Amino acid sequence: QKEVEQNSGPLSVPEGAIASLNCTYSDRGSQSFFWYRQYSGKSPELIMSIYSNGDKEDGRFTAQLNKASQYVSLLIRDSQPSDSATYLCAVKIPGTYKYIFGTGTRLKVLA
Amino acid sequence: EAGVTQFPSHSVIEKGQTVTLRCDPISGHDNLYWYRRVMGKEIKFLLHFVKESKQDESGMPNNRFLAERTGGTYSTLKVQPAELEDSGVYFCASSHEETQYFGPGTRLLVL
Numbered sequence: 001q002k003e004v005e006q007n008s009g010p011l012s013v014p015e016g017a018i019a020s021l022n023c024t025y026s027d028r029g030s031q032s033f034f035w036y037r038q039y040s041g042k043s044p045e046l047i048m049s050i051y052s053n054g055d056k057e058d059g060r061f062t063a064q065l066n067k068a069s070q071y072v073s074l075l076i077r078d079s080q081p082s083d084s085a086t087y088l089c090a091v092k093i094p095g096t097y098k099y100i101f102g103t104g105t106r107l108k109v110l111a
Numbered sequence: 112e113a114g115v116t117q118f119p120s121h122s123v124i125e126k127g128q129t130v131t132l133r134c135d136p137i138s139g140h141d142n143l144y145w146y147r148r149v150m151g152k153e154i155k156f157l158l159h160f161v162k163e164s165k166q167d168e169s170g171m172p173n174n175r176f177l178a179e180r181t182g183g184t185y186s187t188l189k190v191q192p193a194e195l196e197d198s199g200v201y202f203c204a205s206s207h208e209e210t211q212y213f214g215p216g217t218r219l220l221v222l
Contacts, residue, residue, distance in 0.1 A: 004153070032209060043115070043202070043215040044154070088154070096167060097142060097209060101154040 003027065004091050006102035014110050019076040021105050023089030026070070032092035033072045035063060037085045038104065044088055048074065079109040113137065115214035117203050123220045129191040132217045136185070136205030142166075143186050144211060145178060149199035157201075160186060172197075193221045 005024045013019045021035075032051055036044035050056045050063040050072065062075040072091075076083055086104040093100060116135045124130050136143045145157040157176070158168040162183035171178070175194070180186040190197050198221045204211040 002153075034210070036213070043213045046210065046212065049210055092209060097144070097159050097206070097211075098156045098167060098170075099144075099146075099154075099211060100156070101146075103151075103153045 002102075003100045004089055004102040006087075006089050006105045008103055009106040010108050011105055012108045012110055013079050015079060015081060017079050017109075019079045019083065019107055019109070021074040021076075021087050021089075021107065022071060023073065023102055024071045025089075025091045025100075027091070027093065028067075028070065029094045030067075030091045031094060033063070033065060034090040034092070034099070035061075035072075035074045036088040036090060037083075038088055039085045047087075076107075079107075081109045081111045083107060084109045115203055115205050115212055117201075117214040117217050119217060120215065121218045121220075123222065124193055125222050126195055127192045129189065130193055130219060132188045132190075132201050132203075132219070134186045134188070134203030134205075134214060136203070137207075137212055140205035140207050140212075141183070142206040142208075142211075143180060144204040144206075145186070145188055146202040146204065146213075147199050148202065148216075149196075154202060157188075190219075193219075195221050197221050 038044045048063040089102040090099040143160040148154045156170040159166045160180045200216040203214045
């Protein structure tokens with residue numbers, strides 16, 4: 001089992017819809033979780049960090065964390081074509097500053 | 112505030128040659144990280160500096176890779192001699208605390 005798993009996609013959603021991106025992780029002791037967006041050929045750009053169970057909202061983005069089920073998700077409301085990118089889930093290894101990444105989910109928002 | 116910068120953006124070398132990658136972190140960030148993404152795989156941790164000290168180099172693949180951060184500012188990652196499997200995108204990231212900010216990467220192709 002991979003340490004951080006994401007569906008590679010592509011996930012296609014129509015413009016204006018909600019895009020739901022999921023990530024599961026294997027280390028039950030993990031406490032810090034991050035979502036990055038990466039456009040092709042560009043640097044990963046931090047969207048959200050989440051540390052506590054529940055929802056965290058920032059504009060059109062909502063991160064959801066469920067430590068009991070070991071998953072973290074990212075919801076994008078009112079999806080725009082400019083949201084088309086690869087979304088990377090990263091989990092910090094407890095006691096270190098090391099991140100473990102998933103392979104990323106490619107999102108396509110169709111105009 | 113300037114982000115993380117990396118040089119060069121692309122490098123094409125032959126097997127057996129030496130390549131040196133450079134990373135300039137965000138000013139004031141004591142933590143500097145190197146990661147690598149090979150084709151089709153997830154981004155993987157290579158090592159972590161705190162100022163000029165190597166805090167964690169558990170991800171370095173072998174002794175052909177040498178990272179330095181003299182003076183605790185910019186860092187270099189040297190690959191000598193390069194092998195075909197070293198091809199990929201090398202990302203640098205920096206942080207003040209645990210949230211990491213990534214550079215655009217250096218795309219290395221070893222022929």
